[in-house]
Each structure stands twice: as structure tokens, then as C-alpha cells.
Amino acid sequence: MSFTDWSVTWTTSNAEVNSREKAQEAQRIRLFAPFAPLRGYLDCALSSGLLCKATFSLLAATALLAGNAPALEVTGLRCEYLDAPRGMDVAQPRLSWQIRSGRRGERQTAYQVLVASTETRLRNNQGDLWDTGPVASDQSIQVAYGGRALVSRMRCHWKVRVWGRNGAASSWSAPASWTMGLLAPDDWQAKWIADAAQAPKPAVLFRKTFELDSRVERATAYVTGLGLYELRINGRRVGENLLAPEWTSYSNRVQYQTCDVTGLLQRGANALAAVVGQGWFMGRLMGIAGDAYGAFPRFLLQLEVELADGRRQLIVTGPGWQSTTEGPIRAAGIYDGETYDARLENARWDTPGLEPPGWKPVRVLEPPPARLVWQRNEPIRVTGELKPVSLAEPKPGVYVFDFGQNMVGWCRLKASGAAGTTVTLRHAEMTNEDGTLYTANLRGAPQVDRFILRGAGEETFEPHFTYHGFRYVELTGQGRRPRLDSLVAKVIHSAAPEAGRFECSDPAINQLMRNILWTQRANLMGCPTDCPQRDERFGWMGDIQAFSQTAIFNMNLAAFLAKWLQDVRDDQAADGRFPDYAPHPGDPNAGASGAPAWADAGVIVPWRVYQNYADTRLLADHFDAARRWIDYIRRLNPELIWAKGRGNDYNDWLNGDWIKQKDWPPKGGSVPNEVFATSFFAHSAELVGRMAEVLGRKDEALRYRGLAEKIRTAFNEKFVTPDGRIQGDTQAGYALALDFDLLPPELRPKAALRLVEGIRNYHGHLSTGIQTTHRAMFELTRCGYNDTAWQLLTNRTFPSWGYMLDNGATTIWERWDGYVKGRGFQDPGMNSFNHWAFGAVGEWVWRNIAGINPDDAGPGYKHFVIHPRVCPGLAWARASYDSIHGPISSEWRIERGTFKLNIRVPPNTTASVFVPTAEPDAVTEGRTQAANAPGIELRRSTEPGAAHYEVQSGRYSFSAPVPSL
Ligand code: BGC
DSSP: OOHHHHOOOOOOOOOOOOHHHHHHHHHHHHHGGGGGGGHHHHHHHHHHTTTTTHHHHHHHHHHHTTTTEEEEEEEEEETBSSSSSBBBOOOOOEEEEEEOSSSSOOOOSSSEEEESHHHHHHHOOOOOOOOOOEEEEEOSSSEEOOOOOOTOOOEEEEEEEEEETTTTTTOOOOOOEBBBBOGGGOOOOOOEETTTTOSSOEEEEEEEEEEEEEEEEEEEEEEEEEEEEEEETEEOSSOBSSSBBBOOTTEEEEEEEEEEOOGOOSSEEEEEEEEEOOOSSSSTTTOOOOSSOSSSOOOEEEEEETTTTTEEEEEEEEOOEEEEEEESSSEEEEEEEEEEEEEGTTTTTTSSOOOOTTTOEEEEEOOOOOOOEEEOOEEEEEEEEESSSEEEEETTTTEEEEEEEEEEEEEEEEEEOOOOEEEEEEEEEEETTTEEEEGGGTTTTEEEEEOOOOOSSEEEESSSSSSEEEEEEEEESSSSSOOOOGGEEEEEEOOBBOOOOESSSSSSHHHHHHHOOEEEEEEEEBBOOOOSSSSSOBBBBBHHHHHEEEEEEEBBOOOHHHHHHHHHHHOTTTOOOOOBBSSSOOOOOSSSSOOOOTHHHHHHHHHHHHHHHHOOHHHHHHHHHHHHHHHHHHHTTTSSOOOOOOOOOOTTTOOOGGOOTTTTTTTOSSSSSHHHHHHHHHHHHHHHHHHHHHHHHHHHEEEEEEEHHHHOOOOOOOOBBBOOBBTOOOHHHHHHHHTTTTTTTTGGHHHHHHHHHHHHHHHHHOOOOOOTTTHHHHHHHTTTTTTHHHHHHHHHHHHOOOOOOOTTSOOOOOSSEEEEEETTEGGEEEEESSHHHHHHHHIIIIIIIOOOEOOOOOOOOTTTEEEEOOOOOOEEEEEEEEEEOOOEEEEEEEEETTEEEEEEEEETOOOEEEEEEEEHHHHHHHEEEEEGGGEEEOOOOOSEEEEEEOOSEEEEEEEEEOOOO
């Protein structure tokens, strides 16, 4: 299969409507890319049906043959990681672009950025805000804006052109834009408002009517709430964001959203209306007693209207607004679900004209202490829809829909019946053997939606301020069998763009990778959560710490993680402890802070963001917090063994000792707490040292790297014997020590052997938990035991990923044996079917089967490593990853003893390529000996069984003899 066929074939499972459309769009764009000048005409022709795809492909081929492919093209313009951010409060936003070229070795030698205050100026090449002129530089990402000072409400239009290796310029890119938000506290004229009764339960409706006596030129709404809000103007919903403002450390920071609402306003009478529910701000959050942050919902809106006659009109929340709690959303909680009484709908509530009865003036509040900040991450949105695959009736009148996929979001219901009929939807991940819902594992999260019909024919419902983890939905109360299409499931999560696509010849691995992706979709709700269904759904830091690189391969998470790392900093305890979860809705100083591996996410995750996106600004913002965390541990543990101040020892959570199975060893999986904690201490100290190095903070670099060295020495002295045995003799201990490079070089092979023996002792299985499973896999491969790693990946016996698959998993389970056919469920007190931590093995697949690896030598994929491994029985793999520098791909297959590797290295980047072979001299690229091919340099291989090349940008086709396994 060639590169161009893949995108249409790899999304084959599930009803991933949006994903498939995206893939087709990607395919279309890829086809169009070579001849941008024709694109407008062809887009139009395609959409009007004048030109079929086949004809188009022919045209494309002809154009390419005719040599129309531009040598250099600039595309993918992003500002602060987003396509067209609105309402930013960043003084010097960072710009990135990507370069496309058909030429090998293409790279940027200079760039020019123009930023203009109007589209016309930009079109006329007048960069009145910023014109860099040609800048001799190869920097094409994270270019900090350096033009005229950006002020509130400014609109900025920009484009870029680059010069290539031979000095020729590209054309200007297509234009992109960003807008500024309200930068100074004084810009906010709006006041926070609440319902006079300040009732916590029913959602509050707010409303205000006003007149506009001229045509609207432009209107912008700056809006947020405490609780969750939906804004409507003149009867229409504003934007597509859901569950806004997303969970932040609300006592410190509340994100506001900026919406262009020009098209929703009219000359004459207008109505602004909002409904505000509890969300994360109020109500129950895990075990936290009382309201997490506040007791009643609040709302804030500033609408700025520019009229055609040049006047400006400001409509803000404050006196003059009305509210009621008599709206249809009677109750809504993140865990609880929503109760919606359609009989209380009033069609006039969000339209101008007569005031509906029963509304009262709002209460105007003092501003909360939290800072208002822009929403820097992709909003939560519907990203796809699933249709049910079956409908059963396990008990009379009880109907269970199966969506065929464990997922997160909610259902749109179509129902009809007499007024007052309550149709109830219950959501569950699994069913009991009798087909009824299994809900015990939801613990205190009922996730039940109740819709009370108005009695007006077919009615349509969707909840607003909740979300559910489910594959099965039970419908009761309608009084008759529903149709299969009564429900459609909406997939909802932070809409970070998907970045990675992977497929290989082993269907089980493909299913595993799909399950990992679905689990990721399920756990991105403004912050990275542990699970999406039970009464928890917290930003547990240990889980994302383990999963972060897999997550980054799957999606572009730069903006999402930058937002969340601010939550982490906001909730750092005063003594330097990072929280165990962020946001931390309790008091981080009092507890649930400072746990080894969990709090260490405060160091490890920003480093990952740096490795993948070269985000040095994030490191600079985060450095002090990271340093304070290390200082805290050190202060309490001058001997450098982390014995004191560990907070909660979650240890290597869910390691083998948690498994209760006949013949399974009851002990031997759990690594001693001090070994576990000290490993993370050494690793985090090392990373803080490296952060300091990147930031040019030389003294601190020396200090923290020196500290890390001393911790390693203390670790070896206290825990490691001269023959490489680590205290506890656990798989986990070896995985940590190897992965964090804690051991002297001579002990590495010995420790690796102990790891392998440890696996043998468990009859070829892992006894590791969520912090060491993926690390054991990496180190097996790194230390020359890839066959063992492969065997673990493909095991079907318990505990293994294959065992989950064989027992029906469509997402990653919290426990290896969450459910076993014939045996039933694990302990319902902790048995999520949508937990990503064991899915961190995705990183191993990306790094070793796809073979794509970021490299600290060129963060942000300026330089990267392609290193696929030959695994027994695996015939082919193909993967692509949209790096910040552009799309990378790696596609290989083994044919009659020949390893054929096709790769794509984006312009302006370089890569190290390791081609698996026993005969380096026989490796070819195209028709030439690889070492002599253009764009390639042979290196002395440090990897046995692989030929090492350094390659410039471009596409390459390597062939090499491999011994068949
Ligand atoms: C979560 C875990 C989390 C842990 C802390 C659990 O309830 O679901 O994934 O890391 O608590 O040990």
C-alpha cells in the first residue's frame, strides 16, 4: 500500500463519523497540497459535484507530472498552538508554521512574518503591527511576536513566507488570525451576578433585553460563569463549547470565552440569555464534603457591540438583569446526571419581547478573588456520534441500548408521550449476565438523565451540565419499545486535534491502540482525568504522568497540557509539594499533595511538553515550581533517600500484588516504597537540572544535575548490590532504575537480566503497576530483550492487554481482570473500564513498532529518531504523526526477508534512522546503496542489528535484508 491510500483505510472500526470525515478531508488536502493555486477552483468543483474524485486524482497526477508541485510552501499556521485563537491574553504570542516541499533536504534559511491590523493591510503586505523583514533563521515554531504592543480587543492578521535551502522564497502563506481578549482588570465593566435566592440546585436562567438602533458591524461576547454556562442570543445558542468554563483551580483562575456573536444580533430588540448549572464549581467532588468551591451559580458577561455608524455599545451583567430558578433544568451534577422538565420550557425566555412571568432582579456580587484568564486550550465539544448497534429488553419495559463502544459524553433522546411522562436514561459501562446494567462500579455517581415530556409530539433532549461514561444506556418510562434510533450518543471531550494514526498487521494490536485512543478521548475533560464514570473523574497526576507521551502521540496536547500545568502550579502547596491531583478542590496544604510519582508529574509532564513541542516558555513559567518541589523533598531528606514527607504512598499502584487469583503470587510485585520514591526523586531532580540547562540557568543546572547524581549514588549504595540486585527484587524496581538511568553502566545488563528473570518467575507476565509497566517494556527493548517485550504485548493470558481484549474491552481497563467471562466483575469499589494508565504501553508501540521517537537533541521534532523493531510474526506497520514541524510518517513491511521502510521527514527537520538489518552494507535507499544516497549520511551504529543513518528532510525508501524471525 502506498502512502496516499492509508488515510482512507485506517479508520475502519466504529461509527467514527467525524474522524472519518477528517481522514477524508486530510486525504483531500494531501491531494490538493501540491498545487495550491488550483485549489479554490477544485474545492468548489468538488463540493458542487462537478468533478468526481477519480477525475480529480487524474488532474493531480497530471499536474505533478507537469512539474507544478511548488518547491516550497508554508502552511499550518498556528498561534499559541491554536488555529485562530480568540481573546488571548498573551503579550507575546508564539507563532508556528509548517513547510511543505517535494525536495529532499529542504529547510528554512530565513522567514518573514507580517502581522497587520486589518485583512486589507495584510493582503497589501503591510505589516503595520509587525514586519520582521527577512530573518535569517531556521526557526519555524515558537517564534515570539515582537511587534507593536498588543492591547485589549486587538485583531491581528498574519502570514509568513520562508526562504529555502537554495535561497528561493516561498509564496506567502494563506492568512491566519488571532484576537486579543480583555487584558487589564479595568477592561471588565461587567459584574458577577447570581439569582437572588442563590439556590444551589436548579440551574439558574439569566436574561436581559436591550435595543440596538443601528446595524451591527461587529459584536464580541466575553463570557464565563462559576458553575457551567450556556449562552444564548435571540433564541440561538452561542458557539459549540460545552461544559464551560472548564475545571480550573477556580479559587485562583477562571477561564473566560471570547465569542464573535455579530451574526446573532439584530437592529432593534435583542435578548441575551444564559443558563448556569453546578458543574465542578458546586456540588459533590469525590469525597469532598459540601460544595467544592462555591454554593450557588454565578455568571459574567460583557458584550461589546460595534455599530455600523461607528458607535460602540456595551451590554454587561449587573443591575438590570433578571433571573429565575424555574427553568427546565431542575438538577444537574457532573456525577449525578440531569433532570430536565420540558413542561417548564418557555419559548420566550431567550428572545426579546415580553418578560416571561416570575423573573426577579439578580443579585450583584463582589468579584471573586480568582483571576480571569483566556481559555488557552481547545474547548470541550462534541467530536463524534455513535449510533446504537443493538437494543435489548432484559426485563419487561426495560430497554438497553448497546453502542458497541465504551465512550464518554451523553445521548440525544427522541421521545414522545403524554405531558409529565418521565423518560429515564441510565448509563453504564457494562451489563450483568442477564443483560441489565452493571452500575456497582459507578459508586456514588448515578449518571442518570431524566427527561420529563411536554407532551408535544416528538421531543428531543440532550443534557447540558453533566457527562457520562458508558457503552450501554437503559431507557425506561416511555411506556413502549423505543426505536433503535431514539438514541444517538455524542462523544464529548476537549477537542485537541488527533495527531497520530497507527496500523499494523496484528489486529489485536490495532484494537489495543484504538482502545487506548478511546480511553484518551474519554479522559480529556478540560483536565486529564483518571476515569470518566464513577464519583471521581479527577486530574490524578500519576496517571497522566505515566500516559503523557502516549497521549501526545495520539493528539496535539500542547495547549491542553499548558492549561492544565497552570492548574498544577496554582494548586502547589506553600511548602513546594505538588498536588496529587490538579485541580485540587480541597486544600493542597492539608493533604493529597506530595505523593511520589503523582506530584512528580509537576516535573515530568512539562518536560514532555518541552520534548515534543520545544516549549521553553512553559519551562520558564514552570521552573520555579518544579525547583521548589525538589527542594521540598531534599529539605526533609538530607540523606537523599526519600524517606520522609512522602504524603500518600500510592506506590506502583495496581501492581501484581493487587491481583487476587488462584496460583498468582500474593507478594513480589510491590517495589519497596523508599526505592520507588527515591527513583522518582532522582529522576525529577535530573529533569529540573536539564530544564535549568535549557533555560540557560547555569548555576541551577549544575546544582540540580549534581543533586541528581548524588541521589543516584545514595540509591545505589542503599538499594543496589554489586551484582545488580535492587532491594525488593521486583520487576518494578529494575524498570525504574533502568528507565531513569540510575545505575552505573556496568550494572545495567545485570539489572536487565534480573528484570527478565522476574518476568520468567511470573511465567512470562508482568507484576508491575501503573508506574512501571510501560517503563519495563521500554527497558526490555532498550536492553536487547525486545522479544520479551513483544511477548508481553501479545500475551493473551492473564494479566495482559490481550486478556482484556479477549474479555471484551473496547477501552483500557483500570484492572487487568476488571471483568472475566464466566467469573464476572472485580471489586466494584475500584473497577473502572476507562482508565488510561495501563494504556501507557501505547508509547512503546509508537516508539518501537511505528518507530517514531522525539529526541532531546532537537526538541519539537526538529530532530527525531525513526527506529522500528522487527517483532516475530509482525509483517507490516504504518504510522503517521503530525508533529509541530509537520507530518512524519514511518511505514514498513517485511517481504521475502527484506525489510522495506518508507519514511517522511518534514522539511526543516532531520532524523536519525535505524534500519533493522544484519547486513548494513546491503542496505539500499531507492536504487542506491543507502550510504551513498542523497540526503543520507551513514553513522557508526551503536545499535546491534541496525544500520544507523542521519537523514535530511524528505521521503526515503530503505530496503535491507533481515533475518526472518
Ligand atoms: C485513581 C487512580 C489514581 C489513584 C491514586 C484512584 O482512585 O483512579 O488512577 O492514580 O486513585 O492512587
